[in-house]
Amino acid sequence: MPDLDLPAHLSPQHATALQALADRNDADHGDGFLGLVLSGSAGRGMATERSDLDVLVVLTDDAAAGRRTTKSPDVDEVPTPLAELEELPAFGTDGWWYRWSCAWAPVLLDRTGGVLPDLVRRHATLAPDEQRDVLVTHDRLDGYVNYAFRALKNDRDGRHLERRLDAAESVPWLLDTVFALEGRVRPYMKYLPWELRTHPLPHWPAEETLDLLERTLDGDPQAVRETFVRVERAVHAHPAAGELTEILDGWGDQLDLLRPAGPGRA
Structure with a gap:
């Protein structure tokens, strides 16, 4: 029987289900069964009575051959070759x-001598070349500035619905930018407040950031400007500030529309 490292927040029902899943895979695959990773709400302490278990069953290539993801109301079991976890899908690709x-995501079982936990951490973080890929190659920084600028142009010209739509459109670009600047993969929206509160970003205090996001979604021009100031400061603090600053400098005097007047101006 595999000895699982189960998070304390799991319900007894979920703990029992995970042990049964581990026992079954151990019996089926033996040494080909390399580990378990618990993703989803249960893995992050956010489960409700309606939550299922999202489990990566990590296997050797031979053990994974012929296995498919199985889903039930209680458990989504995802057979995953260890070699697949060694690949890091790039921004903009299907993976x-x-x-x-x-x-x-907690690693419940590791039979790889520490390789599996390292791979799990690596998937959630961005190396410098990956940060550049998000921010520069895929234009997420420039795209964020574009939508924020459009929102404030609409505000200036009295187009209030258009202001709100462009402000809302800026948010996914903003979040890709913010998390890439911090070397992290942007979370799914469901987990954004949780991540900001439990794994804070140095330049983005959780409650202030969530307030800015809510106000931006309402089309608040002041929130759009306050957010841009924070992005600009984070850009200047980044190790690759030179190339990123060039992107901002390319906007020239148009950035004046994005900067608050007086105190607080970047």
Whole structure:
């Protein structure tokens, strides 16, 4: 019987289900069964009575052959070859959004001598070249500035619905930018408040950031400006500030529309 390292927040029902799943895979695959990773709400202490278990069953290539993901109301069991976890899908590819599924996900069983926990952590973080890929190659920084600028142009010109729509459109670009600047993969929206509160970003205090996001979604021009100031400061603090600052400098005097007048101006 595999000895699982179960988080204290799990319900007895979930703990029992996970042990049964581990026992079954151990019996089926023996040495080909390399570990378990608990993703989803249960892995992050956010489970409700309606939550199922999202479990990565990590296997050797031979053990994974012929296995498919199985889903039930209680458990989604995802057979995952260890070699697949060694690959890191790039931003903009089909596999990118699966990377955050590993973020902060507890490893319940590791038979790889520490390789599996390292791979899980690596999926949720961005190396410098990956940060550049998000911010520069895929234009997430420039795109964020574009939508924020459009929102404030609409505000200036009295187009209030258009202001709110462009402000809302800026948010996904903003979040990609913010998390990439911090070397992390952006979470799914469901987990954004949880991540900001439990794994804070140095330049983005949780409650202040969530307030800015809510106000931005309401189309508040002041929130759009306050947010841009924070982004600009984070850009200047980044190790690759030179190239990123060039992106901002390319906007020239148009950035004046994005900067608050007086105290607080970057």
